[in-house]
Amino acid sequence: MTPTGFRTGAHPPASAYERDLDRTAANHAPLTPLTFLERTASVYPEHVAVVHGPTRHTYAELNDRCRRLAAGLAGLGVAPGDTVAIMAPNIPPLLEAHYGVPMAGAVLNALNYRLDAASIAFILEHGEATVLLADSEFAPVLREALAQTTRSIQVVDIQDDAFRGQHERLGSLTYEELLARADPAFVPYLPADEWQAIALNYTSGTTGNPKGVVYHHRGAHLNAVGNVLVWGMGHHPVYLWTLPMFHCNGWCFPWTIVLQAGTHVCLRRVEAGTIFAALAEERVTHLCGAPVIMGMLVNAPAAERRPFAQTVRMMTAASAPPAAVLEKVEALGIEVTHVYGLTEVYGPATVCAFHEAWRELPAAERASRLARQGVRYPVLEGLEVMDPATMEPVPADGATIGEIMMRGHDVMKGYLKNPEANATAFAGGWFHTGDLAVSHPDGYVEIRDRSKDIIISGGENISSIEVEGALYRHPDVLEAAVVARPDETWGESPCAFVTLRDGSTVTAADIIAHCRRELAHFKAPRTIVFGPLPKTSTGKVQKFQLRERARSLDTQD
C-alpha cells in the first residue's frame, strides 16, 4: 500500500485489453514541450511572443529564430546528447535556447550569472558543454572560467542592445550571426523517448561541488501543464520575467507561457521602475519571484510607481512574506500564490491552494494559512511528510516534524554522473527533499526547517525557521538567521545572527526578551550576533558559514 492509499494492479497478459494493442506511431508520441511552440506558432503566428524593450517578436518569428538556433548549433557540430551552456540575463536568446537547444537534440545548461569563475569552470567541465552562448556582460568572468577548463568549448557571443557596457568578445561568432547563417534546410529534432534529457541545472551547493540536476522532456511537459493548472491560467497571459530564467529553467515558464500562447516580457535588469512600467504598459498579468520582488514593489518611491488596471497574479516560492507585506502587495492589485519546490523537482511542486473561505479570516490568520507550502501540484503524484527512518507518514497534527518526500512526474531524472547521490536522494522510492515540515490536519504541509538546520537543544527539536519568524516580527530586525551553537549543558542552543535597521539602538537582551515573549522559552536564542549575513550567489543565506562562526564564538559570549 502506498501512502496515498493505493496499490498498483497490472492487467493480466492474457487480457483482451493487452492483446494486439501495442503502442504505435499513430497513438503514442513522446511527451515534450517542444511541440508547444510548433502549435502556438501555427495557430497564432501574429501574436506577440516576446517583448524586449523596443523589440517585439511574433510567434512566427520566435519559431523561426528557435529553428535557426537549432540549425546554427548543428552547424557548429552540436549533436543529440550534447550539452549547450548559456549565460545570459532574462533576454530573448535565453528564452530561445529553451527551444533551439533541444531542437538540436542537445541539453540546455543555463548558468547562474552570479557564480564565480571556478564554479562556472567546474560546471562547464562536469556538464561537458561543447558550446557556450555568452552574454557580453559576463565575458570577463567567463573568460576566466574558460581558462580554467580543459575542454575545447566554442563560444558564441550574445550582444544585447540593452547592455550599456562594452561588448567584450570571447568567440568569433555572434548569436545573431549564428542565426543568420543557419542552414534553412535543417530539420529540428524531437526526442525519440520522452525520458531523454532536455535540461541540466546545477544546484547552488552551499557546501562542496554543485550537483547537476537532469530534467527530461516528459517532466518538462508535465511541469509546464502543472503551472497552468495551479494558476488556472487562461489563454494569452502576459508574463513578466522577474524570476531568473537560469533558476530551474525559470521554474519552466519558458514552456508554460508558450503552451498558453502568452507574451514573454523580458527584463535585463529587475528594478521597481521597470517592473511598474511593464505592469502599466505591457499589461502584465503574471509574474514570479522571491519575496524580495514584493519588497521592491511595496517600498518603491512614488516616482517609480505606475498605476495599472488589470489584476496581476504573482507566484512566490518557499518563504512566504509577512502578513504586512502581503497586504501591501494585494493593495497594489497583485494576488499572491505561494509555491514551494527545489531544483530537483523542476521548481515548484507544491502550492498553497487557496480557499475562498480564507478571505474572511483576520489578516494575520490568513497570512499564516498562506504561508504554508501547501499541497502537491496535480502533476506531482506523491507528497508526504515522513519519518525518514521508517518511511511512514507523520501524523497530520501540525506538530510532528518529518521530512518532505515527493514522487512522480515532476521529480528529476537524477543527478548527472552521480549514482551515489541518486541512490540517497531516491532511497525508498521517494525523493528526499531534505526539508523538515509538519503536516496540518487539513493536509497542508508547512516547512519547519532544512534537515541540517534543525537545532536539538536538551533533546527538543527547535526549528530555526520558527525562531527566525519571531525575530522578523521585531520591528528593528531587517534580516535574521538562526543556527545551532554547541552548548555544554543543552547540546545545542539557538544562535541568532541579526541585521538591524539603520539607526536602531536595540540590544541583544532586548531581542532575546522579545523572542521569549513570542516563543517557548527554550526556543529563544541564547546568543545574538549583530552584522550583515553571508549569502550565496542566488541570495540564500550561507548557514554553513554561520554555523562555523557560531562554533568559534568565545564561550563567554
Place this chain on the structure above:
Amino acid sequence: MTPTGFRTGAHPPASAYERDLDRTAANHAPLTPLTFLERTASVYPEHVAVVHGPTRHTYAELNDRCRRLAAGLAGLGVAPGDTVAIMAPNIPPLLEAHYGVPMAGAVLNALNYRLDAASIAFILEHGEATVLLADSEFAPVLREALAQTTRSIQVVDIQDDAFRGQHERLGSLTYEELLARADPAFVPYLPADEWQAIALNYTSGTTGNPKGVVYHHRGAHLNAVGNVLVWGMGHHPVYLWTLPMFHCNGWCFPWTIVLQAGTHVCLRRVEAGTIFAALAEERVTHLCGAPVIMGMLVNAPAAERRPFAQTVRMMTAASAPPAAVLEKVEALGIEVTHVYGLTEVYGPATVCAFHEAWRELPAAERASRLARQGVRYPVLEGLEVMDPATMEPVPADGATIGEIMMRGHDVMKGYLKNPEANATAFAGGWFHTGDLAVSHPDGYVEIRDRSKDIIISGGENISSIEVEGALYRHPDVLEAAVVARPDETWGESPCAFVTLRDGSTVTAADIIAHCRRELAHFKAPRTIVFGPLPKTSTGKVQKFQLRERARSLDTQD
C-alpha cells in the same frame, strides 16, 4: 521528416544523460486521471462535487463513494482487467463509475441507453462484461439483452430517486447496497502501466457490428488536461451534464472537472427548463452538447427561460450551428467553442481556436470562421489533412480535399479484439478519421464530408455537406441529408432527402432551383425526396439507409 517538420533524435547510449538515470519509483509514475480525485478530495474535501436535484455530495463524499464502489465491485469478484458495464443517464452513479470501476482495476464500459437489445447483447458479449450496473429505467431492454447473451453477468440495480417510473429489478443487489456493504479495508488500484485500459466505448456503427474503442490511463489523463487547456479553464468550474456521459466518456469531462475541483451538475433529463434552472440556480459556467441543445435554448418558451448573470462557456462538436443560431446563443450570454473529434480520439481532438480579431468580422463571416474544425488540441501531437494514397499533406488552399489524419497522445489504444481494424485505422503511422476536409491557408481544418459520403459525379467530387448547407439556407427546409444516387450518365448524382417545415408548399423544382442559385450547377441535387429522416440512437442521420433508398428509386423519379 514528419509532416510537422521534425525528426526524432535519440541520445547515444554512451551519453552521460543515459547512464545511471533510469526510471525509479521516485521519479516515474503512470499517468492516470484517478489521482485527480484523491488530490481534489484531499485539498477541497468540503467543496460540492456533485449536484443531483436535492442531493449534494462533497468531494470527501464523492471520494468515499468511489472507493466503496471499487471495494463493492471487488467483493463481487471483479479483478484487474475485467470489464464493468453500466447503463444510466447522467446521474451520480455513472460519474462515480469513472473512478470506482478503474479503482477496482477494471475497465469501464458505459452503454448508450438508446441502443436496442441486440446491440447491447453484442456489446456485453464482445466486451466480456462481468458486472452490469443497470439504471431501472432501462431494465426492460437490458432484461431482453441479457437473455440474448451466453455470459453470466451479475447485475446491480441503480434506483435513482429522480426516475418517476417503476423500479424494475434485474439483480438481487442495489447500487446503494453495494456501496453500503463494501469492505472498508479494500485498497483501490492504480495502473501498473499507464498504457493499461481504463474505458471501452463502442462506436455507434451505422453499418455492421460496433467496434470497441479502448482508452488507456495515459490518454485519459492527457485528454482531461487538454480540455482544461483548450477552454483556459480556471478552478472550480460548475459543469452541467447536457452531454451524455456514455458518449466518449462524456468527452472525458468526468476527469477534467475533478482535476479542476469543479462541481458536476447532473441531469437525468435534458430539457430547456431544467437547463435554464441549472444556469440560474447552480450558476453553471460550462456545458457541452450537440447543436440540438442550442436549439433547445434559443427556441425555449418564455415560461421556461430564467435569467443568469455569469458568462457560460459551451463546447459543441462536429457540425457548427448556423450564424443565426450562434448569434442568439451568444445573446443569451453563452460563448461557444467549436470542437471536433471521434470516439477513437477520446472525443474532441481539434478546436476552432478563437482569435480576438474575429469579433470585428460581419456575423456571417465570423460564423464561417467558427464553423471550421480548427487546429489540434495541445495534447494531440499531429493533425494533417492528407492524401491517403500518398500520405502527403494536401496544400493549405482551402480547396483540395484530403482525409483528416491524427497522431499522438489523444488517439485510442485501439479496437478491442480487432487487429485488422487497427491495422487499417493506424496505417502509415496515423489514425485515419475517415473524414474528408480541406486545410485553409491559416492551417485551420474544415470538414467537407465523410469518406463514404462523398459523391463523385462526372469525375468531380461533390461534398454532401456543402449541398446540405445550401439546402439548409432555404427557409422552408427543416432537415436535409444528401447522398449519392447511381446515375447512368454521371456515375453518381446528388440525391437530397428533405424534411420541410409544417405548412410549406415548396416543390422539388423550387428546391433544385434554389440550390442552383447557391452552388455550382453540377452540385445541385438532381433528385429531391420529401419526408422524415432515419436516425441512429445518438441522433445521427443514417445515411446508409438513405443510400439504399436512393439506389432503389425508380429511375423515372
